[in-house]
Amino acid sequence: xxxxxxxxxxxxxxxxxxxxxxxxxxxxxxxxxxxxxxxxxxxxxxxxxxxxxxxxxxxxxxxxxxxxxxxxxxxxxxxxxxxxxxxxxxxxxxxxxxxxxxxxxxxxxxxxxxxxxxxxxxxxxxxxxxxxxxxxxxxxxxxxxxxxxxxxxxxxxxxxxxxxxxxxxxxxxxxxxxxxxxxxxxxxxxxxxxxxxxxxxxxxxxxxxxxxxxxxxxxxxxxxxxxxxxxxxxxxxxxxxxxxxxxxxxxxxxxxxxxxxxxxxxxxxxxxxxxxxxxxxxxxxxxxxxxxxxxxxxxxxxxxxxxxxxxxxxxxxxxxxxxxxxxxxxxxxxxxxxxxxxxxxxxxxxxxxxxxxxxxxxxxxxxxxxxxxxxxxxxxxxxxxxxxxxxxx
Numbered sequence: 321x322x323x324x325x326x327x328x329x330x331x332x333x334x335x336x337x338x339x340x341x342x343x344x345x346x347x348x349x350x351x352x353x354x355x356x357x358x359x360x361x362x363x364x365x366x367x368x369x370x371x372x373x374x375x376x377x378x379x380x381x382x383x384x385x386x387x388x389x390x391x392x393x394x395x396x397x398x399x400x401x402x403x404x405x406x407x408x409x410x411x412x413x414x415x416x417x418x419x420x421x422x423x424x425x426x427x428x429x430x431x432x433x434x435x436x437x438x439x440x441x442x443x444x445x446x447x448x449x450x451x452x453x454x455x456x457x458x459x460x461x462x463x464x465x466x467x468x469x470x471x472x473x474x475x476x477x478x479x480x481x482x483x484x485x486x487x488x489x490x491x492x493x494x495x496x497x498x499x500x501x502x503x504x505x506x507x508x509x510x511x512x513x514x515x516x517x518x519x520x521x522x523x524x525x526x527x528x529x530x531x532x533x534x535x536x537x538x539x540x541x542x543x544x545x546x547x548x549x550x551x552x553x554x555x556x557x558x559x560x561x562x563x564x565x566x567x568x569x570x571x572x573x574x575x576x577x578x579x580x581x582x583x584x585x586x587x588x589x590x591x592x593x594x595x596x597x598x599x600x601x602x603x604x605x606x607x608x609x610x611x612x613x614x615x616x617x618x619x620x621x622x623x624x625x626x627x628x629x630x631x632x633x634x635x636x637x638x639x640x641x642x643x644x645x646x647x648x649x650x651x652x653x654x655x656x657x658x659x660x661x662x663x664x665x666x667x668x669x670x671x672x673x674x675x676x677x678x679x680x681x682x683x684x685x686x687x688x689x690x691x692x693x694x695x696x697x698x699x700x701x702x703x704x705x706x707x708x709x710x711x712x713x
Contacts, residue, residue, distance in 0.1 A: 355620075355655045355695025357396035358704055359452065360385055362419040363403050363459075366701040367434070371422035375432035378420075382437050385701060390445040392708055397442055398521050398697060401435050402453040402507065405473060405493070409435035409515065413475050413507050424472035439516045450519035450574070451511050455504045455558065457525050458483065458491040466491055479503065482537075487530035495527060495606075496537035496554040505561055512569040519574035520566050524624060526555050526605045551606035556615075563617040578622035578657050578697070579609045581639055583646070594642040597633040610646060618652050622697050626659030628673040629682065636683055644690040653694045656687055660703035667706065677707040 360366045368381045389397055401408045406417035406424060410433050415425040420434065428434070435451065442449040458469055458476075469491060470477050482497040493500045508520055534551075542550045559577070566575040580601035584593035593600070601607040612618050623643050627634040640656060647654045663680050666672035673679050680698075687693040698704050 353395055355396060355653075355697065356394050357398055357448075357450075357655065357695070357697035358389060358392075358394045359398045359697060359700045360400065361700045362400040362408055362417065364700055364702065367399070368420060371418075371420065373421040373426060373429050375428050375430040378428050378432055378434055379437060382434060382441050386438070386441040386445055386447065388705060389442075389447055389701070392704060394447060394698075394704075396448040396450060396518070396697070397438070398450045398452045399435070399438055400452045400454075401511065402451075402455075404454065404457060404459040405476060409433055409511065411507070411510060413503070413510060415472055415474075435511075435515050435517075443516070448518040449516075450521045450576075451515065451517045452521040452523065453508065453511075454525045455522060456493045456495055456500075457528075458493070460490050462489065476503075484532045484534060486528040486532050488528065490528070492528055492532050494532075494534055494537050495558065496534055496541050496550065498541075501558050501561065504558060505565055508562055508565055509569060512566065512573065517570075517573060519576060519619070520562065521575075522559075522562075522577045524578060524580045524601065524605060524607065526601075526607045527551055529599065529604045548603065548606060552602075552608045552611075555606055556608060556611055556617075559612050560615065560617050574619040576618055576620040576622060576655075577609070577612065578624055579607050580605060581623045581625040581627070581657070582634060583609055583623075595638045596635070613647060613650050613652055616651070620653035620655055620694075621647065622655045622657045624657035624659075624699070626657070626662065626699070628662075628679050629686070630673070637686060640683075640687060640690060640693065644692045647692050654692050656683075656693055656696050658683060658696050658698050660698045660707060661700060664703035664706040680707070 367385050368378055372378065402414060403417060403419050405414055407414040408417050408420050416427040418424045421428065439449045460469055466483060470480065476483065479493070479499060482494045482500050483491050484494055486492050511517060512520065538547055538550055545553065563575050566573055580599065582594060582596050582598045582600055584590050584600045584602045585596050585598065586593040601609065609621060613621065625636055625639045627636050629636045643654055658680055660680060663674045663677050666674035669675055684696060687696060
């Protein structure tokens, strides 16, 4: 394992030898339209606008999001359906989400199912609907004990010893545990079988950057690896198995991930990283997105490049170009995750590079010059509404 990881960056930029057809699944046909997607985040209040069990209000909230997305020209919605080992859909595995009704385990009135209705409403407007899940994290209120969290999540009680605290006060399903991965796989299968989703989507929450104590799992499953390699391998197994699940369960659906925007910084030890000086997903989150590309475990990838052009530590242009090269000849579509929230926060600030949406507009134009960038996904829906003039097609 250690030898394979050490030589991976060298292989990345060796051209066709690395990305050759003998190492990957056959490329998928080109998409009929450029991606113009948006993340609809439950934890940010994008949906529901207010926590409620009232089915009429929840239905109206879906209609509002879908209608606005259609008006702004979006052709795909990435709806956060499992923020914290809970669900914004009818599940036999995870309880109804606190982000939906205000109480974990309390569902909407009259049997209303937000994900089902989101699929129907989006498809009527010719908008794709992707189910976005956070696989490992259980977000806790300040000082909340694990027992309190599990009291509303009975299916997780059997995994009690595999749930570990992170230094930021939240809890994490231990990514190295096979039973944890089975739970996540079964939860994804439930979505794919029961809902007319166009894809399954993960964001950048893998191992917590603040750290967890997974010594027991490492001792049992480390298999001679160093800790960092073991953690990357654990994540890789989940990514590989989720990709296989999607292809077997809904072959017409996509599987994609939006990792942190920096895979690794260029250095003497790793001359093939990007020309940046920021947090590295490879070492901080143990997310080896280049391995996922190399192995063909994705249909698309969405690096979250939430910095402006000319940023001293993480220049947008340099990162977009780096990712453009990373997917070269892989058959995996590259979408760029754009930081609309920064533009929304900068409205009225004449000193900000994000003012008036100009930075986002020019990032989109720059993306069109890169042959492997097939579109963008914007974070997030509310931010798009605030700066809508640069979102229109």
